[in-house]
Amino acid sequence: MPPPVPFEPLPDEPWDVLIAGTGLKQSLLACALSRANKKVLQVDANTFYGSSETCFSHLREAEEWISLVSRHGFSPYAIPNSSLDSNTTATTTSLSSRRACPLPFSHAKTWSKPGFLPPEKGYAAGRGYILTLSPTVMYWFDPLLNLLREVDMTGQFLWQAVGAWWVLEEENWVQEEAREEEEMLKERGMAGAVGDAVTGVGVRIARAGMKKGGWNKGRKRDTAASTGDASTAAATATGPGESSTPLQDSSSSSPLQPQPSSTSTTSLRTIPPTPSTNFILKETACTFEDIAWDPTLTNTHRTTLASFLRYIQSYQVSDSTSVTTLHTLLTTTFPLPPRLRAHIHALTLLPTPPHSTPCSIAIPRLKRHLASLGRIPDARSAAGLFVGYGGSAEMCQVFSRGGAVAGAVNVLGRGVVRVHCPPFPSSEVQKRKWEVELESGEVVRVPWVVGGEWDLPDPNFNQSSPSPLSTAMARGVYIINHPLPALFNPKYPDERISPGGCIAAVFSPATLTNLSETADSSPNPVYLHPRASSQGECPMGKSLIYASQLLPPPSGVADAPAWDGAVETGYRALDDAVGRVLGRLGVEGEGEEGVVYKLLYTQYASSGHDGKGQPVPEGLEVLRDLELDMTFPLVDADVGKVGVVEEVVGVYGRILESDGDGDGDGDVEERRRKIKEGFMQVSEDVRRLMREGREEEM
Secondary structure, rough: OOOOOOOOOOOOOOOOEEOOOOOOOOOOOOOHHHOOOOOOEEEOOOOOOOOOOOOOOOHHHHHHHHHHHHHHHHHOOOOOOEEEEEOOOOOOOEEEOEOOOOOOOEEEEEEEOOOOOOOHHHHHHOOOEEEEOOEEEEEOOOHHHHHHHHHOOOOHHHEEEEEEHHHHHHHHHHHHHHHHHHHHHHHOOOOHHHHOOOOOOHHHHHHHHHHOOHHHHHHHHOOOOOOOOHHHHOOOOOOOOOOOOOOOOOOOOOOOOOOOOOOOOOOOOOEEEEEEOOOEEOOOOOOOEEEEEEEEOOOOHHHHHHHHHHHHHHHOOOOOOOOOOOOHHHHHHHHOOOOHHHHHEEEEOOOOOOHOOHHHHHHHHHHHHHHHHOOOOOOOOOOEEEOOOOHHHHHHHHHHHHHOOOEEEEEEOOOEEEEEEOOOOHHHHHHOOEEEEEEOOOOOEEEEEEOOOOOOOOOOOOOOOOOOOOOEEEEEEEEOOOHHHHHOOOOOOOOOOOEEEEEEEEEOOOHHOOOOOHHHHHHHHHHHEEHHHOOOOOOOOOOOEEEEEEOOOOOHOOOOOHHHHHHHHHHHHHHHHHHHHHOOOOOOOOOOOOEEEEEEEEEOOOOOOOOOOOOOOOOOOEEEEOOOEEEEOOOOOOOOOOOHHHHHHHHHHHHEEEEOOOOHHHHHHHHHHHHHOOOOOOOHHHHHHHHHHHHHOO
């Protein structure tokens, strides 16, 4: 191996904050603190930005990352290394070389079809791909997107629309529901003309919902705002019920009303089965229009689904319900068959099955999805957005660069191996400084240390004993030698933006038919996030599919071999889900147009602290892991979870408040409010530095 590259000495600066890691939260905090005139040193043991949210711009980078995971990856059955203390000096035990923190990944491997990466092409064989480890869907009113609008940073990203939500169904499910409906009507003596009357009632109820629907009322696309992607739309937003000039024209009828037609038809799309499979891909009904004209719905289910949609629209976070799980709600209050329960659950993007998904989390997520519909001009059927060219990794780099422009120093390949604070008298606690030892052997003395749970030597430092991991997720990235156009076509004829991605949910038969069983008896759903080549992350004529399935808790597995088996079972579930969807699209999974490359890995999320309040001892802040599902948590709804912006703003406020920042000695709450209002705002000093930098470039 070549000799190690010597470390360049750090600048001799009186640092205010050391931030370990370049993940989304750390990079956002570094940018905000730098803009508040704090001296920030941001370090990362990795040689790439993004930490757990990184991306690869070449397939060879994925192979190098796999090698890194094989050396420094996490194992639930390894003895944790602890080299962070607040009172005594501890001896550091490194995993390898000087690295003290494991990567939150394991079981990483790749597979490629023979001939896909011909050796004679060398480096050129793996070019043209951008694979992210953290594919994330954002909604219109997500706090992070609102923050980007407030600080005028949405234009620094390429936004792509997430179009349809699909669910893989078996062909006979609809026929079984219709047969059950007919039998029920016969038992009640309701047949013939009476049954037709019930059909009319169901359609009228759904139509009434269309006229009263809050999110789709009076919305009209703005043809002048069309840019070919969703970036312009992401830059402007209003809350539910507010006016929005580029998105709304109250003089026009709602474009989400049924399109004029000689016959009543639905805009919902169905991809019927092929001769070799009995599965269909069915788009999820999200509007009253969809419910009114969906021919696969029975009369009873049409009425119930319309009532459920109205319930979601009127739901308030403060509402209390005695119903505990989504399964219970959809079998008692709103009785729906398993097929429709699967469609509703898919909209939440929650990785647990309905019978173990709390209503307190699921319902606000459903409301968020419905509120986002109709907001994106020229892609009004899309509910979500994602950042192209790397997703969260691109955001990490933009925030880190923003911090550097404001004066922060970013150092890659130099992680934290030990954090220690000498004892201080209580009367001098404000003068205390943490001693942070880096991989280079340098020691940085700083009042505040902030890091991710996998970037500081011991993620559980503020616990009396190490806490178990909360989640583990089997993930896969698949390169498909086919564009899969059926998944990315616009839903409405007048939409001028083709979605850059979509969602497909695959439920096992056990999950759908045995929902009354315990959670352990049914596999978790598999979520697929296909992405089109049009958004630049793969060559034309190909597509990407991101797949994920929640694994059983590592604490419930007996030993390492059993855990290896659980992980491989998860990988087989991912392969099976991708193969079934491709088969339904007429693409053979192992054929010429099928999967030509895949990256499989397992990711872990720690529950090392509660994410709330000020940790003990003072001056240390450990940021929670991002959730492993495909979207950011809702602060008021996801119990025990803290939103990205809310957690970062909290740490930002505590750091500034400890230094007496704010206006004078006024009211404490007023000072805190002003500090938070200044989050990510650019000070005059920083503006001057930015102007000088631009003048030098010219």
